[in-house]
Amino acid sequence: MTTEQTSSALADDADLAESTNDTSLERTRRRSEEIEREIAADPSRFRILTGDRPTGNLHLGHYFGSLLNRVRLQQAGVETMVLVADYQVITDRDGVGPVRERVLSLVADYLALGIDAERSTIFTHSAVPALNQLMLPFLSVVTDAELRRNPTVKSELEATGDRPMSGLMLTYPVHQAADILFCKANLVPVGKDQLPHLEQARVIARRFDERYGRAGDGLQPVFPRPEALLSEATNVLGTDGQKMSKSRGNAIELGMDADTTAKLLKRAVTDADRHITYDPTLRPEVSNLVLITALATGRTPEVVAEEIGDGGGAALKKAATEAVNEMLAPVRARRTELAADPGHLLRVLRQGNERATAIAEATLGEVREAMQMVY
Structure with a gap:
């Protein structure tokens, strides 16, 4: 050389x-x-x-x-x-x-x-x-x-x-x-x-x-x-708090129907504190659902967390489910037509x-x- x-x-x-x-x-x-x-x-x-x-x-x-x-x-x-x-x-x-x-x-x-x-x-x-x-x-x-x-x-x-x-x-x-x-x-x-x-x-x-x-x-x-x-x-995590992955069974797929999305999010990991905050370091699982809701609705995670307040994990999961399903509804409808x-x-x-x-x-x-x- x-x-x-x-x-x-x-x-x-x-x-x-x-x-x-x-x-x-x-x-x-x-x-x-x-x-x-x-x-x-x-x-x-x-x-x-x-x-x-x-x-x-x-x-x-x-x-x-x-x-x-x-x-x-x-x-x-x-x-x-x-x-x-x-x-x-x-x-x-x-x-x-x-x-x-x-x-x-x-x-x-x-x-x-x-x-x-x-x-x-x-x-x-x-x-x-x-x-x-x-x-x-x-x-x-x-x-x-x-x-x-x-x-x-x-x-x-x-x-x-x-x-x-x-x-x-x-x-x-x-x-x-x-x-x-x-x-x-x-x-x-x-x-x-x-x-x-x-x-x-x-x-x-x-x-x-x-x-x-x-x-x-x-x-x-x-x-x-x-x-x-x-x-x-x-960085959106899966429903188990780990990296969202095709192989882990923790992913909300774009082609899923609304009911399957709701079932997956209902099983999502949260914690025992009913007051919802956005703290990715100390509360990664809760914060992940807050972030998903925020991204799906075009708001900040802080605003979403404040709105849910003391509603606990159940209210957070409900908000995330509604936000994701509403956001993806037109995509899923179009995808169904295309896949056919x-x-x-x-x-x-x-x-x-x-x-x-x-x-x-x-x-x-x-x-x-x-x-x-x-x-």
């Missing part, structure tokens, strides 16, 4: 390590505020990449954490790519499960929430071969050690007691980079925990352009350097897959040209 390459590698390690320290986080937050102003002035400058793994049904955590923001950005005029990451289902699983059913369920959720298939591109990993082909040149510019330091990969190693992981799990950060870079997304809405993944994509983009002579001599780089649109994701017409959902997906494929093939063409592999 040359001195220049060594310096570059050390700089990359520093970038990856720095991506979540306090100084860098504050810088990213300030830049995100600037980007919001730039979007308001000229949304056509941006293309975002976002999406979900089809491992189960979407729930309130997704709704408040990311889905509403996607609709907001689309409505603002930002070109939006929405990935249904079906290949990523098998990164840490032996099989895909009822993946087709879950993919169509995601599409129904997206459309019911207001994602417009004419303004946004909804597509799947498995239907866009050129996207996945980018993993080969991208893998050549990263090391095994770098991948093992990635927070997601590292946590997977720790969770499994250092048992061997699949090659797909190890290369998960590279696949995510391909997701972002294939469409030349220059903006990725993320929480602070996802910043290392975005930084890895930026490193891969730079290394590729440097290796193949596209970073100097007046040549146009193949890839933009994607930026983070940092969101302070609302799988042919329409498939047409939306095929249309999105065609758009994404055209974009991916154009990018792959540029990559092959840069690598002098056009025959």
Whole structure:
């Protein structure tokens, strides 16, 4: 390795390590505020990449954490790519499960929430071969050690007691980079925990352009350097006071009916103090129900807590149930219509897959040209 390459590698390690320290986080937050102003002035400058793994049904955590923001950005005029990451289902699983059913369920959720298939591109990993082909040149510019330091990969190693992981799990950060870079997304809405993944994509983009002579001599780089649109994701807990999860049975799913929602919230964990307050540190379960009610009604948690006062857990659960069911009623009605017409959902997906494929093939063409592999 040359001195220049060594310096570059050390700089990359520093970038990856720095991506979540306090100084860098504050810088990213300030830049995100600037980007919001730039979007308001000229949304056509941006293309975002976002999406979900089809491992189960979407729930309130997704709704408040990311889905509403996607609709907001689309409505603002930002070109939006929405990935249904079906290949990523098998990164840490032996099989895909009822993946087709879950993919169509995601599409129904997206459309019911207001994602417009004419303004946004909804597509799947498995239907866009050129996207996945980018993993080969991208893998050549990263090391095994770098991948093992990635927070997601590292946590997977720790969770499994250092048992061997699949090659797909190890290369998960590279696949995510391909997701972002294939469409030349220059903006990725993320929480602070996802910043290392975005930084890895930026490193891969730079290394590729440097290796193949596209970073100097007046040549146009193949890839933009994607930026983070940092969101302070609302942390909505499940009905048991733990992280809301598809697998825990503690999630209020978007597609649930009103009665099932009421039964789940009736079983939600509270505490013995009848006076309702909003104190996420000392009363996390009670505060979670207060927060859900507030988010669903557009009020502050403090106002909701004051209104319920000495009503106790029963009154709080009743308020949360009414708020959630009223908020989701039109979404659920629309979703029921959409789910009854799988042919329409498939047409939306095929249309999105065609758009994404055209974009991916154009990018792959540029990559092959840069690598002098056009025959």
